Amino acid sequence: MTATESTGGSERSSAPRGAGSAPVPRGTPRRTSTARRTSTSRRRATPRRTATRAGQYAALLGYLAFLAFPFLWLLSTAFKPPRELSSMHPTWIPEAPTLENFRQAFAQQPLLAAAGNSLLAAAVSALLAILLATPMAYVLARFRNRLSRAATGWVVISQAFPLVLVIIPLFLILKGLHLVDSRIGLIMVYVVWSLPFALWMLTGYVRAIPRELEEAAAVDGAGRLRTLVSVTAPLLAPGLVATALFAFITAWNEFFFALVLLKSPEKQTLPVVLTHFLGAEGVADLGPLAAAALLATLPSLLLFAAIQRRITGGMLAGAVKN
Amino acid sequence: MTLTTAPRRSTAPAADGAARPRRDLGAWFLVLPALLPILVLSVGPLLYGIGLAFTDAQSGRTQATRFVGLLNFSDLFQDSLFWDSFRIGLIWAFGVTVPQFLLALGLALLLHLDLRLRWLARALAIIPWAMPEVVVGIMWRLVYHPDAGILNETLRGLGLSGAGDGRDWLSGLATALPAVIVVGVWAGMPQTTVTLLAGLQNVPRELHEAASMDGAGAWRRFRTVTWPALKPIALAVTALNFIWNFNSFALVFVLTDGGPGGRTRLPMLFAYEEAFRYGQFGYAATMGLAMVAVISVLLAVYLAGRLKGDDDR
Numbered sequence: 001m002t003a004t005e006s007t008g009g010s011e012r013s014s015a016p017r018g019a020g021s022a023p024v025p026r027g028t029p030r031r032t033s034t035a036r037r038t039s040t041s042r043r044r045a046t047p048r049r050t051a052t053r054a055g056q057y058a059a060l061l062g063y064l065a066f067l068a069f070p071f072l073w074l075l076s077t078a079f080k081p082p083r084e085l086s087s088m089h090p091t092w093i094p095e096a097p098t099l100e101n102f103r104q105a106f107a108q109q110p111l112l113a114a115a116g117n118s119l120l121a122a123a124v125s126a127l128l129a130i131l132l133a134t135p136m137a138y139v140l141a142r143f144r145n146r147l148s149r150a151a152t153g154w155v156v157i158s159q160a161f162p163l164v165l166v167i168i169p170l171f172l173i174l175k176g177l178h179l180v181d182s183r184i185g186l187i188m189v190y191v192v193w194s195l196p197f198a199l200w201m202l203t204g205y206v207r208a209i210p211r212e213l214e215e216a217a218a219v220d221g222a223g224r225l226r227t228l229v230s231v232t233a234p235l236l237a238p239g240l241v242a243t244a245l246f247a248f249i250t251a252w253n254e255f256f257f258a259l260v261l262l263k264s265p266e267k268q269t270l271p272v273v274l275t276h277f278l279g280a281e282g283v284a285d286l287g288p289l290a291a292a293a294l295l296a297t298l299p300s301l302l303l304f305a306a307i308q309r310r311i312t313g314g315m316l317a318g319a320v321k322n
Numbered sequence: 323m324t325l326t327t328a329p330r331r332s333t334a335p336a337a338d339g340a341a342r343p344r345r346d347l348g349a350w351f352l353v354l355p356a357l358l359p360i361l362v363l364s365v366g367p368l369l370y371g372i373g374l375a376f377t378d379a380q381s382g383r384t385q386a387t388r389f390v391g392l393l394n395f396s397d398l399f400q401d402s403l404f405w406d407s408f409r410i411g412l413i414w415a416f417g418v419t420v421p422q423f424l425l426a427l428g429l430a431l432l433l434h435l436d437l438r439l440r441w442l443a444r445a446l447a448i449i450p451w452a453m454p455e456v457v458v459g460i461m462w463r464l465v466y467h468p469d470a471g472i473l474n475e476t477l478r479g480l481g482l483s484g485a486g487d488g489r490d491w492l493s494g495l496a497t498a499l500p501a502v503i504v505v506g507v508w509a510g511m512p513q514t515t516v517t518l519l520a521g522l523q524n525v526p527r528e529l530h531e532a533a534s535m536d537g538a539g540a541w542r543r544f545r546t547v548t549w550p551a552l553k554p555i556a557l558a559v560t561a562l563n564f565i566w567n568f569n570s571f572a573l574v575f576v577l578t579d580g581g582p583g584g585r586t587r588l589p590m591l592f593a594y595e596e597a598f599r600y601g602q603f604g605y606a607a608t609m610g611l612a613m614v615a616v617i618s619v620l621l622a623v624y625l626a627g628r629l630k631g632d633d634d635r
Contacts, residue, residue, distance in 0.1 A: 052540075056432060056435060056437060057437065057438075057439070059428065059432055060432050060437055060439055060440075060443060063425075063428075063429050063432070063443060064439065064442060064443055064446060066508070067443070067446040067447060067449065067450065067508075067511075068449075069465075069472070070458075070462055070464075070465050070508065071449050071461065073461070073465050073471075074457075074460075074461045074464060077470070085470050086469070086470070087470070089478075090469075090471065090472060092472070131355070132355040132356045132359060133356050135351075135352035135353065135355055135356070136352060136353045136356035136357065137356075138352060139349045139352050139353050143349060147353065154360070158364060159565070159566070160562075160565045160569075160614075160617070161368060161569075161610075161614060162568075162569040162589070162590055162593070162610045162614065163571065163590070164590060164594060164597060164606060164607075164609070164610045165368065165371040165372070165607060165610030165611065165613075165614065166364070166367050166368055167597075168371055168374060168379075168597055168606060168607050169367035169368075169370035169371040169374060169607075170367045172370075172379075172603070173363075173367060173370070188359075188363060189363065191359060192359050192360060192363040192364050193364075195356055195359065195360055195364075199356060249452065252454070253453070253454035253456075254454075255456050255571075256571050256572060260594075270454075271455075271456040271457075271572075274456050274457065274460065275576060277460075278460070278463075278576070286464060286467065286470055289460060289464075290460070290464055293457045293460045293461060294457075296454060296456075296457055297452075297454060297457045300453070300454065301448070301449065301452045301453065303452075304448055304451065305445070305448055305452070308448055
């Protein structure tokens with residue numbers, strides 16, 4: 001409300017804008033909305049402004065309802081006993097909440113094995129992706145040239161192709177290598193598939209590290225490698241974690257490649273196994289279906305919540321820069 | 323395409339000082355771990371896939387694959403089922419992208435304000451983004467379920483029982499496509515919102531305040547200050563969303579599997595069936611190529627139009 005507060009706000013929010021490319025540094029309130037606050041709160045509340053506010057809150061509540069209601073319904077369904085699920089007048093709150101659906105879900109499909117497969121594929125491919133991408137991201141960030149432009153172009157192009165154009169030849173190549181219906185084949189595909197995005201994010205994170213720090217180390221007599229290991233790497237660590245987790249989530253959620261490449265039931269990943277709950281049309285067992293779906297989404301939801309700010313920061317760093 | 327860059331780089335303005343030649347070699351060494359897999363398992367297959375579109379490749383047959391020239395393309399031109407799915411794909415992509423953008427813009431503008439429930443909206447916006455598409459599909463099947471779903475029950479509660487009673491939204495010939503479009507909007511809105519929200523940070527605050535003092539109303543400020551600054555990001559987001567939506571697969575696969583009667587069979591679902599249910603690899607690749615071609619043309623027209631619009635100002 002006071003003048004000092006608004007000046008403070010404007011200073012804070014102008015700093016990251018000036019930096020432009022940087023992924024959101026920790027503790028920098030990039031998304032502060034001081035802009036509007038400074039311009040509007042100076043004025044007194046008038047009836048018209050109150051009405052505007054009310055309208056804004058009504059709109060926000062509408063959005064909240066739209067965003068939340070399918071998820072709340074999933075929650076509700078997962079805890080309902082069969083009797084309530086077959087009721088013609090479904091209710092939001094289960095009258096007799098039960099964990100039976102979860103037990104049923106595990107009994108009907110090999111959920112644990114599928115989760116293990118997903119975990120393996122996601123963890124290994126995420127680790128490999130950042131191991132392979134980090135050196136190149138460093139080069140892309142520090143040397144501006146045709147290579148970095150070509151790589152950026154490839155990131156965009158690779159997102160634009162229909163996957164069917166890639167999966168058929170991949171299927172044939174992997175078949176030639178006897179890697180169809182193999183976890184190794186799927187992991188290879190996931191690594192390559194997450195590389196462009198990992199490059200995109202990591203390049204932004206490297207750019208955010210001031211070059212001067214490396215130059216200072218060089219002046220102090222540290223070799224190139226030494227500088228990388230002792231100066232750059234520690235600063236890059238949070239970005240590496242965010243990128244790896246994002247690659248993990250993407251692979252954990254992935255469906256199309258897993259559907260095409262994995263045939264043996266014991267090798268299939270969680271999203272593919274989930275579709276087995278959808279029997280022939282309309283006869284899905286709703287309770288276990290909801291329970292399994294809920295369980296499958298929890299890991300990515302939790303991880304994503306933990307790193308969401310870093311991810312959006314990293315993505316935008318790439319977007320703003322290029 | 324990238325191989326030409328190494329020698330030339332040394333002639334570029336030397337920003338990195340004397341260490342440049344040694345760094346060049348080192349740079350290549352650093353680039354290879356990522357570049358090789360991308361070339362072998364991404365660029366390579368893409369070119370291979372384009373090549374396959376001109377062959378009669380099929381799964382599990384013994385004769386050698388032959389080059390058939392444009393035969394697949396002439397077949398595709400006469401394949402009315404494919405063009406039906408193509409039309410559905412365009413309706414779906416427009417139907418998702420446009421409302422998604424408008425809703426996301428509204429939400430971003432709201433979240434840019436200093437409202438009390440902002441944190442909750444941001445937290446909720448994460449949910450659709452982080453969820454596996456398969457789960458999003460399953461979740462909405464539960465919402466749309468004719469008996470046990472909340473949608474029909476809500477409509478009944480609102481006194482719209484005639485409209486809602488026992489209706490199976492995903493199986494109705496007329497309702498299936500709109501129903502999946504709603505899900506598509508829901509699923510992609512958060513990502514668009516967050517991107518636009520970030521774009522709003524770039525809106526010059528001083529201009530906003532100046533306009534406000536000159537007595538410009540909210541709409542006027544949006545049109546003259548916010549939108550011009552937001553436009554580049556909005557343009558990029560819309561174009562990318564359109565491509566992604568046109569190429570999407572998992573969501574509709576889980577919701578309807580292309581049914582009822584092909585009313586929601588997106589081109590990707592069609593191509594997937596052709597390739598992995600009927601084994602027609604060559605023909606499916608042709609479909610993929612046709613998708614790329616048309617999308618590229620549409621995008622080029624769209625972007626050219628938008629850029630021209632900029633010049634006119």
